[in-house]
């Protein structure tokens with residue numbers, strides 16, 4: 559049995575779908591049974607709980623031999639994930655696949671990246687087998703700007719003209735499923751990127767082609783990007799960290815590409831055009 563945490567989120571929901579589609583026994587750990595309705599008919603075992611509630615984590619781990627570990631970015635992420643990792647290792651989980659991020663490091667200026675690295679280390683020391691998945695920025699982040707794209711034909715960011723090898727979350731899910739279901743991936747750290755690094759102006763051009771109408775990229779300052787995130791109600795510690803991360807990306811930290819999606823899954827990573835046309839309705843086309 560493969561237990562998936564963060565199962566109702568952007569990445570986790572695709573991981574659950576991918577595993578179920580491949581016929582794997584999969585259990586989704588969810589806070590909301592209402593949200594879990596997205597898995598109806600897929601043959602997915604659903605367990606309701608909260609990562610903050612150790613008893614519910616223990617119940618979900620019962621009979622699980624693999625764990626896909628994803629949390630959002632709560633301020634107590636390291637402590638929360640340490641509890642889940644220790645519970646998993648002591649309940650006999652053989653393999654923990656951790657959703658981390660590209661460029662995580664002990665000395666990263668991005669808090670989230672230091673936290674991810676600390677959890678990676680805790681997993682490595684847990685006694686369970688492990689695989690760390692380190693994806694670059696998600697194409698799906700563009701879905702946070704669907705209103706601007708529909709109404710103004712524009713999206714915004716502080717990335718200047720830096721190329722970034724963003725990735726489709728469905729490819730992260732495909733890698734996750736392969737790593738969870740097939741042998742040969744334990745003890746590996748996989749950097750996951752899209753097929754090419756694009757500037758945001760190039761992304762706008764791809765969206766224009768895929769959606770059949772003009773979409774442009776508007777560059778804003780890091781301060782304006784932070785103010786906008788705060789204005790949307792984002793907690794300050796997240797807005798601050800995403801601003802730091804955006805500065806790193808604007809400086810070129812996300813420009814490298816890897817062929818890991820293809821080498822693990824046998825299929826090349828999806829281009830932005832595929833993501834855009836598959837989500838054309840959401841973008842108003």
Ligand SMILES: NC(=O)c1ccc[n+]([C@@H]2O[C@H](COP(=O)([O-])OP(=O)(O)OC[C@H]3O[C@@H](n4cnc5c(N)ncnc54)[C@H](OP(=O)(O)O)[C@@H]3O)[C@@H](O)[C@H]2O)c1
Nearest residue numbers: 564565566567568569570589608609630659693694695696
């Ligand atoms: N966005 C990017 O470009 C990017 C790039 C690289 C790495 N990452 C990493 O990806 C992760 C975020 O993934 P995502 O975008 O899939 O997140 P997401 O869409 O925000 O989903 C978070 C999931 O975690 C669940 N969750 C949150 N707190 C929980 C708790 N206390 N107990 C149980 N479940 C809980 C949420 O449940 P509810 O549905 O009930 O809220 C949801 O299912 C972060 O670690 C981030 O650092 C992101």
